[in-house]
Amino acid sequence: MSSFPNLSNFAGYVSKTLNNRIANTQTVSQLNAWVRVSSGVGGGLSLISNPDFGLFKAAGVGSIYGDGQTSGTLGTSWGGAPVYAEANDSGFRPKPNITSIEIDEGAGTLSRKASFTITCYTKGQLDTLCEYFLEPGYSIFLEWGWNVPASLNSYSTTLDAGTVANYQTFDNVNKARASSGGTYDNYLGFITGGSLASSGDTYEITVKCTGYTELPAYFMGADNSEASANSATKITEKEYSTAQIAFETNMGKKRFMQLFNRLPSNRRTTRVSALISNPLVANPSNFINVDETVKAAVNEVVSGTVVAGIAINDEEVTIDGIDVEFPAGTHIIKDEAFIRFGTLMEIINQIGLEGFMIGGKVVKTTINTQTTVCCAFTKIFSTDKSKLFIPNATAPKFDLAKAANSETDNGASDKAINDCSILNVNDSANQIKFPAAGAIVDGIANGKVVVSPKIDGTFEGLKKDEGQWGFLNDLYVNLDFAKGILETKNFSIRNALYQILNGMSSAAGGLWDFQIMSDENDTELRVVDLNLTPNGKKPPYNFVLAGHQSIFIDASLDMDISGAKMNQIIGNRLGQTINGSQKDVKGKKKGLFTDKEDQILKTVKQREAAPAPANDKLPEGPTEDEKDEAKRKNLQLFLDKVGIMPRPDKDAFYPFSADLLAGVVFVSFNDQAIFEFFKNQNDTTNVQKEEGGVGPIMPIKFTFTIHGVSGIKRGDKFTVTGLPRNYEETGFFQVTSVKHTITDMMWKTDIEGSFRQTR
Numbered sequence: 001m002s003s004f005p006n007l008s009n010f011a012g013y014v015s016k017t018l019n020n021r022i023a024n025t026q027t028v029s030q031l032n033a034w035v036r037v038s039s040g041v042g043g044g045l046s047l048i049s050n051p052d053f054g055l056f057k058a059a060g061v062g063s064i065y066g067d068g069q070t071s072g073t074l075g076t077s078w079g080g081a082p083v084y085a086e087a088n089d090s091g092f093r094p095k096p097n098i099t100s101i102e103i104d105e106g107a108g109t110l111s112r113k114a115s116f117t118i119t120c121y122t123k124g125q126l127d128t129l130c131e132y133f134l135e136p137g138y139s140i141f142l143e144w145g146w147n148v149p150a151s152l153n154s155y156s157t158t159l160d161a162g163t164v165a166n167y168q169t170f171d172n173v174n175k176a177r178a179s180s181g182g183t184y185d186n187y188l189g190f191i192t193g194g195s196l197a198s199s200g201d202t203y204e205i206t207v208k209c210t211g212y213t214e215l216p217a218y219f220m221g222a223d224n225s226e227a228s229a230n231s232a233t234k235i236t237e238k239e240y241s242t243a244q245i246a247f248e249t250n251m252g253k254k255r256f257m258q259l260f261n262r263l264p265s266n267r268r269t270t271r272v273s274a275l276i277s278n279p280l281v282a283n284p285s286n287f288i289n290v291d292e293t294v295k296a297a298v299n300e301v302v303s304g305t306v307v308a309g310i311a312i313n314d315e316e317v318t319i320d321g322i323d324v325e326f327p328a329g330t331h332i333i334k335d336e337a338f339i340r341f342g343t344l345m346e347i348i349n350q351i352g353l354e355g356f357m358i359g360g361k362v363v364k365t366t367i368n369t370q371t372t373v374c375c376a377f378t379k380i381f382s383t384d385k386s387k388l389f390i391p392n393a394t395a396p397k398f399d400l401a402k403a404a405n406s407e408t409d410n411g412a413s414d415k416a417i418n419d420c421s422i423l424n425v426n427d428s429a430n431q432i433k434f435p436a437a438g439a440i441v442d443g444i445a446n447g448k449v450v451v452s453p454k455i456d457g458t459f460e461g462l463k464k465d466e467g468q469w470g471f472l473n474d475l476y477v478n479l480d481f482a483k484g485i486l487e488t489k490n491f492s493i494r495n496a497l498y499q500i501l502n503g504m505s506s507a508a509g510g511l512w513d514f515q516i517m518s519d520e521n522d523t524e525l526r527v528v529d530l531n532l533t534p535n536g537k538k539p540p541y542n543f544v545l546a547g548h549q550s551i552f553i554d555a556s557l558d559m560d561i562s563g564a565k566m567n568q569i570i571g572n573r574l575g576q577t578i579n580g581s582q583k584d585v586k587g588k589k590k591g592l593f594t595d596k597e598d599q600i601l602k603t604v605k606q607r608e609a610a611p612a613p614a615n616d617k618l619p620e621g622p623t624e625d626e627k628d629e630a631k632r633k634n635l636q637l638f639l640d641k642v643g644i645m646p647r648p649d650k651d652a653f654y655p656f657s658a659d660l661l662a663g664v665v666f667v668s669f670n671d672q673a674i675f676e677f678f679k680n681q682n683d684t685t686n687v688q689k690e691e692g693g694v695g696p697i698m699p700i701k702f703t704f705t706i707h708g709v710s711g712i713k714r715g716d717k718f719t720v721t722g723l724p725r726n727y728e729e730t731g732f733f734q735v736t737s738v739k740h741t742i743t744d745m746m747w748k749t750d751i752e753g754s755f756r757q758t759r
Contacts, residue, residue: 004517004528004713004714004715004734004735004736005528005529005530005532005534005697005715005734006443006451006459006460006462006534006715007459007460007534007535007537007694007715007717007734008458008459008460008713008715008716008717009458009460009538009540009541009716009717010458010541010711010712010716010717010718011174011177011178011457011458011711013177013178013181013182013711014182014541014709014711014712015541016181017181017182017183017709018541018551018706018709021551021707022544022549022551025548025551028551028707031146031147031148031707031747032146032147032745032746033049033144033145033146033147033708033742033745033746033747034048034049034144034145034146034147034151034745035048035049035098035101035116035142035143035144035742036048036049036142036143036144036155037098037101037116037118037133037140037141037142037143037207038078038140038141038142038143038159038164039132039133039138039139039140039141040138040139040140040141040161040164041131041132041135041138042132043077043078043079043081044077044078044079044159045074045075045076045077045078045083045129045132046075046076046077046078046159047074047075047096047098047118048075048098049097049098049742049745064094064095065092065093065094065095066091066092066093066094066095067091067092068091068092069089069091070084070085070089070091070124071085071089071090071091071092071093071094071095071121071122071124071125072093072094072095072096072121073095074095074096074125074128074129075095075096078158078159078160079158080157080158083128084128085122085124085125085127085128086124086127086128089122089123089124089125090121090122090123090124093121093122093125094121095121096118096119096120096121096125096129097118097119098116098117098118099117099118099119099204099743100116100117100741100742100743101114101115101116101117101142101144101740101741101742101743102114102115102116102739102740102741102742103142103185103187103739103740103741104737104738104739104740105713105714105737105738105739106736106737106739112187112189112211113189113208113209113210113211114140114142114187114189114208114209115206115207115208115209116142116206116207117204117205117206117207118133118204118205118207119202119203119204120202120203120204120205121201121202121203123203125203126196126203126205129205130196130205133191133194133205133207134191134194134196134205134207135191136190136191136192136193137190137191137192138190138191139164139188139189139190139191140187140188140189140190140191140207140209141159141164141167141186141187141188142186142187142188142209143155143184143185143186143187144184144185144186144708144740144742144747145180145183145184145185145710145747146183146184146708146747148183150179150180150181150183150184151180151183151184153179153180153184154176154179154180154184155184164188165188167186167188168188173185173186174711177710177711178711180710182709182710182711183709183710184710185710185711185740187209188211189209189210189211190209190210190211191207191208191209192208192209192210193207193208194206194207194208211518238268238270238273239260239261239268240257240258240260240261244257245257245258250282251284251425251649251651252279252282252283252284252425252426253276253282254291255282255284255286255287255290255291255648256275256276256281256282256286256287257276258287258290258291259286259287259290259337259339259479260272260273260276262290262337262479262483263347263483264483264486264487266486266487267347267486269350271350272347272350275346275347275350278346279426280426281343281346283424283425283426284425284648284649285340285422285423285424285425285426285432285648285649286339286340286342286343286648287337287338287339287340287343287648288337288338288339288389288422288476288645288646288647288648288665288667289333289336289337289338289645289646290337290479291646291651291652293651293652294646294650294651294652294654295333295646296652297646297652297653297654297656298332298333298646298656298660298663298664299330299331299332299333301315301317301656301657301660302315302317302326302330302331302332302660303315303326303328303329303330303331304326304327304328304329304330313328314326314327314328315328315330317657317660319400319401319404319660319661320399320401320661322401322405324400324401324404324405324635325404326404326635327632327635327636330639332639332644332664333644333645333646333664334385334643335480336385336386336478336479336480336643336645336667337478337479337480338389338476338477338478338479338645338667339476339477339479339482340432340473340474340475340476341369341472341473341474341475341476341477341504342369342370342471342472342473342474344477344482344500345367345369345473348367348486348493348496348497349366349367366524366525367493367497367516367524367525367526367527368524368525368526368527369472369473369526369527370448370473371448371449371450371471371526372450372471372472372473372526372527372528372529373436373440373445373450373462373464373469373470373471373472373529373532374469374470374471374472374511374512374514374529374531374532375468375469375511375512375529375531375532375533376434376435376467376468376469376470376511377435377467377468377678377679378394378435378467378678379392379394379395379396379417379678379681380392380395380434380435380508380511380678380679381395381396381420381666381668381669381675381678382507382508382643382667382668382669383507383508383509383668383669383670383671383672383675384506384507384668384670385478385643385667385668385670386478386480386481386507387477387478387481387503387504387506387507388475388476388477388478388503388504388507388508388668389420389475389476389477389478389643389645389665389667389668390420390434390475390476390508391420391421391422391431391432391433391434391474391475391476391665392420392421392433392434392435393417393419393420393421393431393433394417394419394435394467395417395418395419395420395666396412396413396414396416396417396418396669396674396678397412397413397416397417397418398411398412398413398418398638398642398666398669399411399412399413399416400638400642400644400661403634403635403637403638404631404634404635404638405631406631406634407622407627407630407631407634408630408634409634410637410638410641410671410674411638411642412669412671412674414677414678414681418666420433420665420666420667421433422647422648422649422665423647423648423649425648425649432474433470433474434470434471434474434475435466435467435468435469435470436466436469436470436471436474437466438466439463439464439465439466440462440463440464440469441461441463442461442462442463443461443462443463444461445464445469445471450462451534458716459715460534460535460537460538462532462534462535463534463535464532464535469532472514472527472529475504476667477500477503477504481500481503482500485499485500485503494516497516497527498514498516501514501527502514507668508675509672509675509676509679511531511679512529512531513529513530513531513697514527514528514529514530515527515528515529515530530696530697531696531697533694533695533696533756534694535694538717540717540718540719540732540733541716541717541718541719542718542719542720542721543704543718543719543720543721544720544721544722545720545721545722545723546722547722550722551706551707552704552705552706553704553705553706553707553748554704554705555702555703555704555705555720556702556703556704557700557701557702557723557727558700558701558702558703559699559700559701640670641669641670641671642666642668642669642670643666643667643668643669643670644664644665644666644667645664645665645667646663646664646665647662647663647664647665650663694731694756694757694758695731695756695757695758696756697734697736697754697755697756698754698755698756698757699754700754700755701736701752701753701754701755702720702723702733702752702753702755703750703751703752703753704750704751705748705749705750705751706748706749706751707747707748707749708740708742708747708748708749709749710740712735712738712749712751713735713738714735714736714737714738715734715735716734716735717732717733717734717735718732718733718735718753719732719733720733727755730757730758731755731756731757731758732755732756732758733753733754733755733756734753734754734756735751735752735753736752736753736754737750737751737752738750738751738752739751
């Protein structure tokens with residue numbers, strides 16, 4: 001329940017509770033934890049960990065140890081009546097005991113997960129509790145807190161479905177946390193697994209739970225787009241006929257039909273075909289190179305004369321006022337086709353089931369990317385047309401004419417630009433481009449709220465300069481790439497979408513780190529880019545590592561660097577930079593602890609840069625035929641690297657022969673070195689104008705355990721006094737994982753924070 005990875009601050013009641021513990025170290029020694037687990041099966045069943053029934057005003061509900069005929073009372077119904085074990089019970093055996101509970105909100109998870117263990121002392125207890133706690137898909141409500149009045153104020157001796165369901169909303173959970181001063185918390189989810197174990201004459205039931213929002217992402221199959229609660233609903237796989245497409249006069253609908261026919265058969269459903277009536281979907285700007293007649297019209301301009309499959313005459317075309325000779329048989333437009341990512345998500349989200357009601361709110365089964373922003377730089381472009389096209393209005397110019405008339409020039413220009421933005425045919429005033437136009441100010445971009453600082457008063461609005469961000473939905477994904485993933489059997493929507501997103505990132509040098517997680521209210525899933533660096537405004541909460549002001553039970557600092565991150569760091573040492581939307585800062589150390597040179601690496605680089613030995617014999621110059629052949633090879637190398645597609649607003653009647661460049665768009669250039677050059681060039685400029693910003697999440701983690709407190713969430717900032725000086729001076733940690741564990745009446749909160757450098 002957060003807006004992670006955007007920054008937030010510890011809630012006031014959390015800071016107050018922690019500060020009280022620092023001021024009075026004896027406070028926590030008097031605390032004992034209580035736990036209640038409640039099942040919504042039938043009349044409900046609540047088990048309480050603390051055996052002091054009087055504390056919870058439950059006197060008269062039964063015996064803890066039972067009598068000669070039955071064991072102790074299992075717990076109470078939601079109405080407060082005692083619940084006993086069914087048959088196969090034994091007398092004078094204690095009530096079941098909740099021996100452990102764990103609630104985990106981790107950085108890589110969609111929503112909170114939970115597990116708990118119940119020890120049973122008779123077979124009858126086991127049989128009855130399995131009915132309530134091991135049936136997959138049933139609801140579970142967990143509560144825990146300290147034995148203090150503020151905690152028990154949020155505790156009700158009786159429950160009802162409406163009260164429990166209300167805790168699906170973050171506002172209500174947060175109110176309960178705040179009113180208790182962080183001494184009470186709860187969890188609402190589904191049973192999604194469990195296990196049984198026995199030891200002697202006792203049994204252990206372990207129950208695993210998953211948050212409500214996460215279920216659709218796992219259980220909705222990527223190969224089934226029209227699952228419906230109505231079994232009579234028929235999934236219709238269809239195609240538009242050639243005649244239907246030919247006679248369609250609306251270009252947007254025509255392109256949608258052509259795109260529809262190329263979708264996986266499991267996506268050609270009645271719900272998807274109905275999108276043709278949506279002008280935002282049936283828009284030519286959403287589809288690139290899906291019309292074979294347009295592709296043929298472009299290729300005809302440069303193909304020359306081919307007879308019986310044999311190239312006879314080359315074709316000469318004027319481009320930018322320069323004559324370019326294309327070898328006979330050349331086709332500059334290949335088979336790749338693209339679909340705008342936002343349109344692809346419209347198709348993916350046609351899964352039949354709209355959502356389900358929890359606590360008066362609809363938990364949606366769709367995945368929201370409408371406000372997903374990701375990092376960018378001014379001259380960003382795709383390096384792989386088999387995955388991605390970036391419609392950048394300021395992309396580097398990949399000069400076809402220059403490459404064709406040079407023996408060695410790669411055609412890339414660092415001074416000229418090539419407008420690869422796409423005209424939005426239904427809204428010509430707004431182009432589709434990435435990076436997006438304008439800046440993000442206080443979380444608002446182009447009228448869209450991308451990060452709301454008003455969720456509970458602790459979140460900070462996002463701020464990004466123009467050219468440093470873009471909307472995920474404005475990127476284009478290769479149709480065949482996405483199609484292959486969506487056709488995979490037994491794939492969840494979650495796994496399919498991760499593969500598509502990771503493939504797109506790989507075509508942009510791994511610039512993005514996409515994650516799927518629940519929104520603030522656990523009502524739908526959203527996609528975020530963890531590499532989008534926010535700006536911090538308020539100072540973080542400060543912990544003390546050791547001494548009388550420390551409230552840590554234990555703490556550790558860990559630098560766990562993955563293979564991908566290690567590649568980036570080594571690249572940084574060799575003159576490149578790590579990914580993210582902000583980089584090294586002028587006037588501060590490039591490393592964490594030092595900016596001194598690595599003498600060994602310096603020597604290695606000097607040797608690599610040493611000039612080759614002089615050759616006294618001057619080589620003979622190439623002949624004219626050799627020069628022409630070199631030009632042909634250089635052009636072919638350029639065409640192998642570049643991706644060229646017809647602009648989506650052009651049809652087969654467009655005069656490509658007279659105005660070739662105006663009718664096509666450069667969708668990619670397969671050269672990672674050039675990509676890194678422009679990214680690093682952007683970093684140098686960006687550092688100068690984004691002082692006070694925040695760097696990307698680094699693989700440096702600080703973990704600590706404290707006596708339990710509710711309300712710390714992913715996104716919160718903190719610093720630690722007592723760590724090496726450079727951690728204190730150059731950045732802060734951002735909470736990426738929160739875990740609560742309760743065992744032996746002790747509630748512990750484990751926090752993991754990842755380091756971010758300040759600019």
